Amino acid sequence: MDKEDKIRIIREQKWINYSDAVDIIKELNDLKSYPKSSRMPNILLVGDSNNGKTALIEKFISLNPATFSEENSEMECSVVAVQAPPEPDERRFYNSILEKLLAPYKISEKLDARQMRVKNLLKKLDVKILIIDEIHHVLAGAPTKQRKFLNVLKFLSNELKISLICAGTKDAFNAIQTDPQLSNRFSPRVLKRWGFNNEYKRLLLSFESKLPLKEPSHFIEDGFAQKILALSEGLIGEISKVIELSAIYAIENNFEKVTPDMLDKIRYVPPSDRKKVIYKL
Ligand SMILES: Nc1ncnc2c1ncn2[C@@H]1O[C@H](COP(=O)(O)OP(=O)(O)OP(=O)(O)O)[C@@H](O)[C@H]1O
Ligand SMILES: [Mg+2]
CATH class of the missing domain: 3.40.50.300 (P-loop containing nucleotide triphosphate hydrolases)
Structure with a gap:
């Protein structure tokens, strides 16, 4: 698989079965x-x-x-x-x-x-x-x-x-x-927005398992997980984006895993800072 294939896989929409979603889907099904x-x-x-x-x-x-x-x-x-x-x-x-x-x-x-x-x-x-x-x-x-x-x-x-x-x-x-x-x-x-707990760590594990990288990135290690949570402000779409961008960074730079320092290199702006960036223009 070449780099482009890997990047395409990273960008593809994926579904992760987190427990609140499983419960709600079951409830909808019962209706x-x-x-x-x-x-x-x-x-x-x-x-x-x-x-x-x-x-x-x-x-x-x-x-x-x-x-x-x-x-x-x-x-x-x-x-x-x-x-x-x-x-x-x-x-x-x-x-x-x-x-x-x-x-x-x-x-x-x-x-x-x-x-x-x-x-x-x-x-x-x-x-x-x-x-x-x-x-x-x-x-x-x-x-x-x-x-x-x-x-x-x-x-x-x-x-x-x-x-x-x-x-x-x-x-x-x-x-x-x-x-x-x-x-x-x-x-x-x-x-609810995601908080620092086991459910969040399970979510990180699932995201990690879907990455086409050869080595484990260990997103769930405390410092790493905290940093992703702080950047994403607890929104699943942003968690997914941060992981996507850093995994692409890893691939483009010939690494087989994501490391915490890459989070500073992806030029990701957290949602609540986005307005500030525009107002500074
Ligand atoms: N179960 C999931 N597994 C993996 N990724 C997910 C999951 N749920 C959401 N995401 C990611 O989060 C992003 C945003 O989710 P979604 O579009 O459902 O948000 P929303 O709550 O409908 O937002 P809005 O109110 O702006 O419409 C998705 O594009 C996807 O990348
Ligand atoms: Mg929506």
């Missing part, structure tokens, strides 16, 4: 067989940006792909996932569901008709779980707009009797809290 009722359980996945919400959702989707039934030539999908539009716009929100279900829509279609069509399609496909990522986008803005979207969530949950899994930042959690009916239907699941 698929939850009996239909007027109070379907919903989950709100809350976490800081770059801390694994979308990765977890993508993993769950990959375990539940849509299938095509040869028998009746219909699509079957128990799990549908969409990304909320960047602003609270109901029409665009319904469009993103229709697009996901490969259902064409006309620009001129009225909002009510569009809503009905989404409802009927989700019913027809026997969708059990609707995932909405980046939910904080549509729960942002003026309270009237916020309420509109809270009502959309209620409509989907009540009318379809499906479980909603929403992922977003703390702002989404706060918005849902303003509606008592929704707040007691959504259980929050928090992806």
